[in-house]
Structure formats: C-alpha cells, structure tokens
Ligand SMILES: Nc1ncnc2c1ncn2[C@@H]1O[C@H](COP(=O)(O)OP(=O)(O)O)[C@@H](O)[C@H]1O
C-alpha cells in the first residue's frame with residue numbers, strides 16, 4: 001500500500017471547554033474521494049481548517065504524503081499541493097471568470113499581482129486558466145463577469161481557483177450547499193471528473209452526492225470518528241444508523 005495522502009493522528013482541537021476535534025485518527029488514501037459526514041457541530045469544518053492550516057490543533061499530528069505538516073502555514077501547505085476551496089468571498093465579482101482563475105494561477109506561480117493588465121490577457125496565465133475552465137465545464141462562461149454567474153457556477157469557479165494551485169489534495173467544505181438538484185448533479189459530475197487526478201476530502205450534507213461519489217466515508221460525531229468504511233459499510237453500520245443515519249428526519253440514506 002502506498003503512503004496515505006493525509007495521515008491524521010491523535011488530533012485534538014478545543015474551543016474553551018468544547019472539544020471540537022476529539023483524538024481523531026484518520027488516513028485519507030491517495031486518489032480516493034473520502035467523504036466526512038456528521039450532524040451540525042460535529043467538527044467537520046474544524047477538521048478541514050486544521051488540515052488546511054487555518055487552525056492549529058492543540059494536540060496531534062498531520063502528515064501529508066509522509067511529511068509532518070502540523071506546524072506549516074496555510075501558504076506552505078498550499079505550495080506542497082494541499083488546497084482548500086474557498087468561499088465565494090474570494091472571487092473578484094467585477095473580473096471575468098477567466099481573469100479570476102488567471103489571478104489564482106498567477107498567485108500560485110508566485111508572481112506579484114499586476115493590476116494594470118487583466119491576468120487573463122497574459123498568455124502564460126490565460127492558457128492554464130482556460131484549461132482549468134474547460135476541465136470543470138465553465139469555459140463557455142470565461143468572458144462573463146463573475147458576478148453574473150449563477151450560485152452553482154460561482155461554486156464551480158471556487159473549485160477552479162483551488163485547482164489553479166495544482167493541488168494533489170483538495171479539501172471541499174459543502175460544495176453543494178445552496179444548490180438546486182440540477183446544479184448539484186453538475187457538481188457531482190465535476191467532482192467525479194477530478195477523481196484520479198486528485199485526492200478529495202469532501203464534506204457534504206447532500207447524501208445522494210456523498211453516496212454517489214465517495215470511495216470511503218467517515219462519520220464524525222462530537223469530533224470523533226465513529227466509523228470509516230465504504231458506502232456499503234456505512235449504510236449497514238448499526239452504530240452509525242443509531243447515532244446519525246437512523247434518524248430519518250435528519251437525513252435520508254439513499255438505498256443502493
Ligand atoms: N472559532 C470557534 N470558536 C468557538 N467554537 C467554535 C469555533 N468554530 C467552531 N466551533 C464549535 O465547534 C464545534 C464544531 O464546529 P464545526 O467544525 O463548524 O462543525 P460542523 O462543520 O461539523 O458543523 C461546534 O460546536 C461549533 O460551535
């Protein structure tokens with residue numbers, strides 16, 4: 001077996017007396033889509049923030065492809081190939097879709113920002129930016145100001161901007177949030193298309209999407225992993241059903 005893409009050992013994060021991450025141990029295998037599900041407040045976003053470097057754990061260790069990154073800053077992790085998809089707030093609404101991605105390419109390449117010329121006019125940035133837009137199905141919207149994109153397209157653009165950093169591991173926190181059925185369906189296809197080229201840690205409430213995409217699922221409750229397994233394992237797990245999935249009102253588990 002190859003080295004896990006991410007190895008999480010004994011991770012603890014407290015907010016005052018609240019234990020948001022409680023001695024978490026988890027391996028994310030290279031190339032897998034690993035979904036993390038759990039009720040609101042389970043610590044999913046806190047986990048992603050510790051993986052991306054936005055939050056420092058109180059205890060424990062995170063390894064990225066065998067290298068201890070626990071003490072590394074967010075930019076240092078990003079440079080190694082670990083990317084978090086940021087929220088719509090990181091998009092420049094007046095810039096074209098292409099210029100937004102080109103700026104992300106430029107930032108990753110370590111060039112200083114050159115605002116007197118749109119990044120999308122620079123061929124060395126335009127080409128990779130267009131490739132990414134094609135890859136995620138937004139090429140037809142390249143010239144459109146980002147503000148004119150639908151909610152679903154803006155979420156796609158966020159992922160495009162994360163891809164500009166050429167990540168091996170993508171951290172996605174609820175990419176389908178606020179989407180209608182059609183938009184979610186397109187996002188599922190987009191993520192499926194990224195599989196293989198990227199390891200993906202996917203936090204998502206849309207159980208149809210999770211069960212359609214995930215190679216493995218971890219169920220987080222009160223900051224602890226109560227189960228990790230294939231979608232079939234998770235569907236059949238009594239403890240998971242009792243603690244989480246069994247409450248039909250809270251969540252419907254799609255049948256196989
Ligand atoms: N910055 C913070 N300060 C204090 N408490 C926080 C902070 N961030 C998250 N929490 C708390 O930690 C717990 C886990 O939150 P979060 O990781 O956002 O859960 P999830 O994403 O699974 O809904 C919740 O009880 C939340 O209120």
Ligand SMILES: [Mg+2]
Pocket residue numbers: 044045046
């Ligand atoms: Mg969250």
